[in-house]
Amino acid sequence: MKKRPVATFVLCAAMLLGSCSDTSSSTTESGSSSQAESSSVSSSQAESSSAADSSTSADSSSQAAPKYDYVHGTDGYYNLTDELKNFKRPVQQTGTCWLYAGRASMQTSYEKQTGKELKMEISDMLDAVYGEGKQEGIFVKNGISKADLGGYQQFVTDRLSRECKDGITLDSSMIIDPTDREAIKNAVRTRGGVTVGIDSRNCEVGMFGTYPTLIYKQAKIYDHAVTVIGWDDHFPKEYFKTPAEQDGAWIVYNSNLGEMCQYISYCAPLEYAISHTVSDKYSQVQSYDAGNVMSGYITTGDSTKAANVFHQKGKLAAVGTFNTFDKQNIKIEIMSADFKNLLYTQEAVLDYHGYQTIELTKPVDVENYAVVITYSKGAPVEGEGFETAAAGYKTSIEKGQSFVFADGKWKDMTDSDIKTAIKTGKDKTFLDGDSGAWKDYLTSSDIAAIKKTDFEPGNCCIKALYVK
Secondary structure, three states: OOOOOHHHHHHHHHHHHHHHHHOOOOEOOOOOEOHHHHHHHHHHHHHHHHHHHHHHOOOOOOOOOOOOOOOOOOOOEEEHHHOOOOOOOOOOOOOOHHHHHHHHHHHHHHHHHHOOOOOOOHHHHHHHHHOOOOOOEEEEOOOOOHHHHOOOHHHHHHHHOOOOEOOEEEEEEEEEOOOOHHHHHHHHHHOOOEEEEEOOOOOEEEEEOOEEEEEOOOOOOEOEEEEEEEEEOOOOHHHOOOOOOOOOEEEEEOOOOOOOEEEEEOOOOOEEEEEEEEEOOOOEEEOOOOOOOOOEEEEOOOOEEEEEEEEEEEEEEEEEEEEOOOOEEEEEEEEEOOOOOEEEEEEEEEOOEEEEEEEEEEEEEEEEEEEEEEEOOOEEEOOOOEEOOOEEEEOOOOOOOEEEEEOOEEEEOOOOOHHHHOEEEEOOOOOOOOEOOOHHHOOHHHHHHHHOOOOOOOOEOEEEEEEO
């Protein structure tokens, strides 16, 4: 990398300002005005002007102008943009950073797998998650802007895993400990970009040469979503507006900046790290549940056997389910719809928290059949609905769809006495932590209702994926 002259630095600073100003009237992920971004832009502008002034008046200045000649090494450095030539990084419109971040994760994972470009429109994603053309899921109240409400990656997972649109299906969403640096690195390297939440209201944004930087020591609210696409372990701590406590930075796609990669200090805590992958292997998805956004599960003892009965002819190629635990063993059985005949069996491990699909060793010809999964820790189910000032979550269940094996027999999940045969539990919900999305619309009673562990369970979260 060649030494970067000051003129280049000034040009890049202007690009940064232009990118931010394009969205200055937009909202952040929480639906509130991006005042912090405006103040950060002002800080960047002042810093840029100062740098330019010092470069043009070096003779009269008592201090030498800084040298913007940093060159990263190969050790401790990785950037997906070096290998993915089709990865587009547009500037966001309105308050849809969570969708831009999620799409970037899917795009990078798809290109890593196939070498092809994934074309996915933000408007289509927004309509899929918040639109009216569905029977259950999340519905935005009248008077609330869908584009400005903000959202969570779990919403993306729950909706896009239910459909096969233009030959593309979301086939996994790995939830990662945001404090586990090595786990995030491994996911970026092996899967693709990882979406994370950052505090864009209480941060310091700067420029060092052509490097846009961001730092904060503590987060007050995680109101903005970005996508980690790489890292530089040796990025100098002095390059941030306020020097960091250690070298190193995440390289991220920030939809407020577009094409320019931003460097976020390792010292800035992250929230909600999630890695999505998509596949073009499948032709359709059979599913009853609205997802596991409520992080609910049921147990019947040391292990729990649950099932969904489907009536669709075709070749079953994979089974999808959620895991509300770090790891658990499962056994998949494909049976006749009356549970009398075993057609196929396979053991597997759900080795991470989140949604995942298990490809069958061999596709199974099916029509009227049951997908039975025995979970060693707990079976994921959709939770009961809720209403807030901004949006509502609706679920529905019909007799003959979902079952649980209890007291030596199969019981329909719509049975009036189902709660006597099972126990309900809940892992962390999408509201845990200090995420900015929806916070302005939720009361304490709303949050308590969403988090309660004693709830009325709906359909089992088991999906059937077909190939042509």
